Amino acid sequence: MRIGVLALQGAFIEHIHALTQLGAECVELRQLADLEQPLDGVVLPGGESTVQGKLLHELGMFTPLQEKIKQGLPVLATCAGMILLAEHLAADSTRHLATMPITVKRNAYGRQLGSFVTEAELGSLGRVPMTFIRAPYIESVGEGVETLAVVDGHIVAAQYGRQLALAFHPELDIDKSTAVHEYFLRLCR
Numbered sequence: 001m002r003i004g005v006l007a008l009q010g011a012f013i014e015h016i017h018a019l020t021q022l023g024a025e026c027v028e029l030r031q032l033a034d035l036e037q038p039l040d041g042v043v044l045p046g047g048e049s050t051v052q053g054k055l056l057h058e059l060g061m062f063t064p065l066q067e068k069i070k071q072g073l074p075v076l077a078t079c080a081g082m083i084l085l086a087e088h089l090a091a092d093s094t095r096h097l098a099t100m101p102i103t104v105k106r107n108a109y110g111r112q113l114g115s116f117v118t119e120a121e122l123g124s125l126g127r128v129p130m131t132f133i134r135a136p137y138i139e140s141v142g143e144g145v146e147t148l149a150v151v152d153g154h155i156v157a158a159q160y161g162r163q164l165a166l167a168f169h170p171e172l173d174i175d176k177s178t179a180v181h182e183y184f185l186r187l188c189r
């Protein structure tokens with residue numbers, strides 16, 4: 001199984017460690033040519049969504065990546081990655097790949113609660129550790145989107161077809177649980 005990990009900016013190394021540990025082959029996606037190889041899935045890591053969106057455009061990767069996701073390429077999107085997938089951003093006309101009918105609020109926890117760690121139920125996976133870093137949350141989901149996790153009344157994980165969007169960073173807690181990456185690899189099969 002070959003997984004492409006977007007490696008333009010942000011926390012991509014940790015995803016590569018997690019997926020490699022689970023037996024997947026990972027390739028870093030840094031330029032258009034990297035997207036042209038056969039991939040079974042793609043990871044959009046956390047970081048800064050504005051920067052990632054800009055780089056995707058500058059490198060000519062934006063439309064090819066968007067097409068692949070629309071055609072059903074499985075995606076694991078964490079934090080900034082989730083912002084890239086969102087069809088709408090709350091109080092913001094910016095849109096990036098916009099392949100998932102969710103409305104996402106950026107930096108939703110404000111300054112004081114910018115970063116925190118908790119544990120909550122995630123779909124059928126049971127309780128998993130959740131590390132939030134200047135995290136967004138999902139304000140609303142559109143038709144066909146399944147809510148997978150709610151923390152303090154806010155949706156923090158959802159799935160739309162084979163697109164999995166998480167507000168938190170499972171790649172930072174792989175010493176405690178690899179359940180999220182295992183679940184993603186099952187989606188890629």
Ligand code: GLN
Nearest residue numbers: 046047048049079080133
């Ligand atoms: N605040 C970042 C953004 O808006 C996301 C933070 C993260 O990925 N840890 O893009």
